[in-house]
Amino acid sequence: MRCVMTRKTAAAGIRVLAGAACGLLAAAVALGLAELLAGITGPGGSPVVAVGGAVIDLTPVPVKDFAIAHFGSHDKQALLVGIVVLLTVAAMTAGVLTLRRRRAGLAILAVFGAAGVTAALTRPGASVSDAIPVLAGVAAAAFTLMVLCRTAMAAFPAARTGSSAARPAAGPDPGIPAADGPGRRRFLIMGTASAAAAAASGVAGQVLAGRFSVAASRARVRLPAPAVPAPAVPSGTMLPVPGLTPFFTANDSFYRVDTDLVLPQVAPESWTLRIDGMVARPAEITFAELLRMPLTEADITLVCVSDEVGGPYAGNARWLGVPLAALLRRAGPRGGADQVLSAGADGMTISTPLTAILDGRDALVAVGMNGQPLPVAHGFPARMVIPGLYGYVSATKWVTRLTLTTFARQRAYWTQRGYAAHAPVKTESRIDIPRPLARIPAGRVTVAGVAWAPARGIAAVEVRADSGPWHTARLAAADGTGTWRQWMWAWDATPGLHQLQVRATDSTGATQTPREAGVFPDGASGWDSVVVTVT
Numbered sequence: 001m002r003c004v005m006t007r008k009t010a011a012a013g014i015r016v017l018a019g020a021a022c023g024l025l026a027a028a029v030a031l032g033l034a035e036l037l038a039g040i041t042g043p044g045g046s047p048v049v050a051v052g053g054a055v056i057d058l059t060p061v062p063v064k065d066f067a068i069a070h071f072g073s074h075d076k077q078a079l080l081v082g083i084v085v086l087l088t089v090a091a092m093t094a095g096v097l098t099l100r101r102r103r104a105g106l107a108i109l110a111v112f113g114a115a116g117v118t119a120a121l122t123r124p125g126a127s128v129s130d131a132i133p134v135l136a137g138v139a140a141a142a143f144t145l146m147v148l149c150r151t152a153m154a155a156f157p158a159a160r161t162g163s164s165a166a167r168p169a170a171g172p173d174p175g176i177p178a179a180d181g182p183g184r185r186r187f188l189i190m191g192t193a194s195a196a197a198a199a200a201s202g203v204a205g206q207v208l209a210g211r212f213s214v215a216a217s218r219a220r221v222r223l224p225a226p227a228v229p230a231p232a233v234p235s236g237t238m239l240p241v242p243g244l245t246p247f248f249t250a251n252d253s254f255y256r257v258d259t260d261l262v263l264p265q266v267a268p269e270s271w272t273l274r275i276d277g278m279v280a281r282p283a284e285i286t287f288a289e290l291l292r293m294p295l296t297e298a299d300i301t302l303v304c305v306s307d308e309v310g311g312p313y314a315g316n317a318r319w320l321g322v323p324l325a326a327l328l329r330r331a332g333p334r335g336g337a338d339q340v341l342s343a344g345a346d347g348m349t350i351s352t353p354l355t356a357i358l359d360g361r362d363a364l365v366a367v368g369m370n371g372q373p374l375p376v377a378h379g380f381p382a383r384m385v386i387p388g389l390y391g392y393v394s395a396t397k398w399v400t401r402l403t404l405t406t407f408a409r410q411r412a413y414w415t416q417r418g419y420a421a422h423a424p425v426k427t428e429s430r431i432d433i434p435r436p437l438a439r440i441p442a443g444r445v446t447v448a449g450v451a452w453a454p455a456r457g458i459a460a461v462e463v464r465a466d467s468g469p470w471h472t473a474r475l476a477a478a479d480g481t482g483t484w485r486q487w488m489w490a491w492d493a494t495p496g497l498h499q500l501q502v503r504a505t506d507s508t509g510a511t512q513t514p515r516e517a518g519v520f521p522d523g524a525s526g527w528d529s530v531v532v533t534v535t
């Protein structure tokens, strides 16, 4: 009896595994086909991209802050892993259910299909054709699921229930299914074929998607020389300290923050910038026209509101672009407008106070970053940069539209989610070396980092050990007021555990507040500190 029960349990276990495999294979075929079709209709049709994008937009702010704080720039990979895990579990469940009740498996498919279609059709810039990949994928999944499950049922027949105990007959127990060699072989072949089809179409989709890349267009862009070059960078903006954040951030190490799972591919040939809303002369400017306007070069430090005290989301670059003020004046802002609502090709909206654009600071529609056309990840072909305002209220990448309006009438993406409408960058300073929890020999120790108060400028940085007296740090030369400044201080370190702290004072005389605040709703505050062991 025990032996019979074990064999029955084993047979049931194999059936569950086979069902799970059917579900997984059906999902793989669906996703592969959808990627293939999205390679033709455009990246917006990829269900993973569409659903992922919808999840990003629907994610409550605290969860998003948690993700940025804990996964950093890998927040998107974390989301994709989450989606894959969820899909895997659902697909396996659908497969197992289908072996018992076909309708149950199909119902799960329908739910995921509906979510996929809804997401694909509601993404910014979506067209009706973006629903095709999901719909075709769902149909392929249903077909694969039915065919595979039928094969699986033949290969691994279900045990008949309630038989053997009641009927202790001689001979093989009729409740135990007979091994079906050919059936299993057929199941194996069909499963392998499905997996191969899924992989091949997925890879083909990736290859096709390469057609949408603007890398070649970007390589052809020739940036004109600036009409207004940046003033020469004074000598001494770089302190001779190994390990210190470089004054200019290289393009490929510049932090990236946006809500996009796949980077918008915006071709300069078809890009235009619309200027509308409360203006006398609405306009639409092509990329060629933009490049013919007088360009200004400016060094500007960009900071993200999601940067925790001591965090990495700040970078400094030399930007080349058309002054926003010139563009707006051409269009003629009407009285009463107090906001520029800009939009990116990814659907992002960003609201900027008109006063910040017109007050004489270097507010740009930038086309160049550190001597190169903008990298795609940083807004190619054009983006906004404004010193002194966090990126979410100033730095629209892939910018396609500037609408003059009022704060009373319109709210932008992050302000709809509770972030402050007015968000000047807080005066901040950061200790880069020594690293937190470093073990260092006693004696002279260089403490160094960067400090920023873009648009105001840094006037002083002070450092202290173990809450002792503040010491004035040596400041690197200032390159205008729009950029960060390096600082360093020589510390006579004695053995033991020590805490180092830093604070900056900006050129208005305001000293960085010790009051600790998180990034929500208008940027983190407090003093950066590191704890080190001196031996």
Ligand SMILES: Nc1nc2c(c(=O)[nH]1)N[C@H]1C(S)=C(S)[C@@H](COP(=O)(O)O)O[C@H]1N2
Residues within 6 Å of the ligand: 254, 255, 256, 257, 258, 259, 260, 302, 303, 304, 305, 343, 344, 345, 346, 347, 348, 377, 378, 379, 390, 391, 392, 395, 396, 397, 398, 399
């Ligand atoms: N189109 C678009 N522009 C955007 C964003 C975005 O999600 N989409 N994110 C903003 C935020 S929050 C920041 S901090 C800066 C970051 O610019 P970077 O990625 O070039 O560093 O871009 C801003 N511009």
Ligand SMILES: [Mo]
Residues within 6 Å of the ligand: 257, 303, 304, 305, 306, 390, 391, 392
């Ligand atoms: Mo940001």
